Amino acid sequence: MSACKTLIRTSLSCLEFRARTPNSTTLRRFASSLVPHSGLRIKPQKPFAVSRSFGHVEGAIPLETSDSTEGAFEAEQDSIKDTVEELLTKKKDDISNLMKMERRLENGDKKGERWFPYLDKCKAGEVYLSSGEVIEAMEPYIMDVRKDRFKNAVNNRSYSVCLVVEGLTDFGNVSAAFRSADALGIQSVHVVSPDSSRRYRDNRHVSMGAEKWLDIELWNSVSECFGILKARGYRIASAHLGTDAVSVYDVDWSCPTAIVVGNELRGISEEALALSDLNCSIPMRGMVDSFNVSVAAGLLMHQAVFDRTSRMGCHGDLTEEENKILLAEFYLRHNKNSIRIANEFSKRKLTSPTSKL
DSSP states (O other), rough: OOTOOOOOSSOEEEEEEEEEOOOHHHHHHHTTTTTOOOOOEOOOOOEEEEEEOOOSSSSSOSSSOOOOHHHHHHHHHHHHHHHHHHIIIIIIHHHHGGGOOOOTTOOOOOOTSEEEEEEOEEEEEEEEEEEEHHHHHGGGGHHHHHHHHHHHHHHBBBBSSSEESSSOOOOOHHHHHHHHHHTBBBBBBEOOOOOOSSSOOOHHHHHHHHHGSSEEESSOHHHHHHHHHOOOOOOEEEOOOOOOOOOGGOTTSSOOEEEEETTTTTTTTTHHHHHOOEEOOOOOOOSSOOOOOHHHHHHHHHHHHHHHHHHHHHOOEEEEEHHHHHHEEEEESSSSTTTHHHHHHHHEEEHHHOOOO
């Protein structure tokens, strides 16, 4: 039973597990670790046979994985998912590679309209594929339950609220803020990059891979970041406890807004405050006068989503075309082989006979 390493974090009922092994000591140790679960019974039988019968299982996961299989799986996951630390320090040039569909120019022909970053095309080999073609190419390779999850996530996505983290020195806080943004349906996050020569610990366990699904943009200065955001139609709302700050509950979040949180110790920089359109704060009811920066970011984003839902009926506000483009983007980010699949689809498209009607 040395291969049984997976921790079960789910409710199991009416489960019967029969293990047959010549090593009674191993069996007793395994059984003792499962005794508190009333729905689990261990029945020693003859050697070398394993059987399971399940009644009702919610979110069941495999109970057994071999050492070689588990190691290969973990190695593959590590190879295709970059940590937040690596993305924001060592691999800054790779940020743009996370985004697969072609991006709009900042000075495009849609000034004054709500910002959406993608064009309806993706470079695949020698041709461009539309979002519909990307979806057609990828769907046979994605499980139905995964496709449903992608569609649900995209339906609840919006670019009308974005998050800006300025000068954070703890990547645990950056990762936690990213995770909150993804969970709340905020697709766009911006980082005014700290000193990339500093060393940070790996915090992928904090973000839970959220960075894979977000649009992350890095900026070298506050003025550069805020200038672009304002050109895209955002107002800048900085989290700052000052005399001119308004309560987060009194802000109308239905218009495009960039939420800015600052350094863990110093807060928002003077430059950022000077360039902000408004300062907002979270009312404090206790003895302390501040939240942890990642908690504050989560509360601000949650209130923005709640307010937008109250005023507009929902937070997600993508058009049908934008929804389709972002779904194609998610499909392309799904797997490291997605681009190869799209390239093969484009080759078939080039070689397929065209109608002469």
